[in-house]
Amino acid sequence: MYPFWDVIVEPTLRRLRPRVIVEVGSEAANSTVRLAQFCRAQGALLHSIDPAPKFDVASFSREYEGYFQFHQAKSLEALPCIPTYDAVLIDGDHNWYTVFHELKLLEDRALKQSPAFPLVFLHDVGWPYARRDLYYDPTSIPAEFRQPYARKGMHPDQSRLLDAGGMNPNLCNALEEGTPRNGVLTAVEDFLAQTSIPLDFLLIPGLNGLGILIPRAVLEQNATLAEYLAQWRLPKDVAAYLERLEDFRIRNILRLLDTRSALVREQARLGARIRELENVVQQMTGKLHAAQAELDRLKASS
Ligand SMILES: C[S@@+](CC[C@H](N)C(=O)[O-])C[C@H]1O[C@@H](n2cnc3c(N)ncnc32)[C@H](O)[C@@H]1O
Incomplete structure (x- = not known):
């Protein structure tokens, strides 16, 4: 209040x-x-x-x-x-x-x-x-x-x-x-x-x-x-005008809440995608290190 x-x-x-x-x-x-x-x-x-x-x-x-x-x-x-x-x-x-x-x-x-x-x-x-x-x-x-x-x-x-x-x-x-x-x-x-x-x-x-x-x-x-x-x-028309403003205010709050929920969902989706890509990078790095080790071994034995 x-x-x-x-x-x-x-x-x-x-x-x-x-x-x-x-x-x-x-x-x-x-x-x-x-x-x-x-x-x-x-x-x-x-x-x-x-x-x-x-x-x-x-x-x-x-x-x-x-x-x-x-x-x-x-x-x-x-x-x-x-x-x-x-x-x-x-x-x-x-x-x-x-x-x-x-x-x-x-x-x-x-x-x-x-x-x-x-x-x-x-x-x-x-x-x-x-x-x-x-x-x-x-x-x-x-x-x-x-x-x-x-x-x-x-x-x-x-x-x-x-x-x-x-x-x-x-x-x-x-x-x-x-x-x-x-x-x-x-x-x-x-x-x-x-x-x-x-x-x-x-x-x-x-x-x-x-x-x-x-x-x-x-x-x-x-x-x-x-x-x-x-x-x-309040005169009837002034009260009606305030009610209209209130309706706009409430609908704007609801739009903001929807936008916030959409952003939270998008943040979660992007977070999951980033984690997926980090796994791929990790796997590729592992493969690169293994290939490098194999190359070093071949060089040493030739
Ligand atoms: C909308 S908030 C009050 C906001 C506060 N008057 C102000 O202006 O910031 C409602 C509060 O009422 C309390 N409440 C819930 N049920 C109640 C009850 N039966 N009797 C008294 N307070 C209650 C809640 O714990 C809550 O803290």
Whole structure:
């Protein structure tokens, strides 16, 4: 989510003035470090949740002591243990079951006790995971909510996964796109369809899509934030234009991935040919040495 930091996330948080922020999915801490710096500067607290972080949590925790708490767990286990929050960034397990239930946990808390429903950023509400599940740990998703999946890549022109190549072929992607209870955006829409909490939803196309859920109560109480976010209610044609740019970007990435695969195949083919030729040279050198030895022997005996 960090590419959105300067342009949307930080300006929003600065106007929201959260005391506690929750980040779901840290990975290599690219967003975590920005959030932790923000919290230190603002005297706020950051909770980050990730079952498999790819950064040195101990030294990070020392550097941001007093402003950072890490939860090495899955979001659905960790969220209920965090007593309060004003903003939540969801960028963890990109599937319907997880995202829907993350939002349900925030809703349950808001309906039963404080805190009120937080402002929520959600990454990957655009292709490829808007309408298709990804599972970091498929076994942790109840079978009735888990789509059939495979470690195969995706292409925007087809629902089925590709046999080779495509986007994210190393991840567990749902076999089909666009079916019920499938994908991050579907989870957000299904959540909005049933919640009684008045929420606005902004969808900003590009960079795999950023969603923002904003409680109307927050907008009513914070005019500066409301004014800032109003500019992100994009006119239909501007949103369509951004979607077009995103489509070009994705197709260019796919072309680059194809070119890289072709280069890797060609490198392997040339490597094999070089090894073949080295064997031929070795055999010829052996024969040359034998002929030279025979010649020397004949010369010596004549
Ligand atoms: C797309 S990366 C996060 C990127 C990060 N937010 C950034 O801006 O650089 C997704 C991360 O979510 C973590 N993850 C997977 N399942 C999760 C879950 N159920 N709860 C929390 N994090 C999860 C993964 O371990 C991975 O590190």
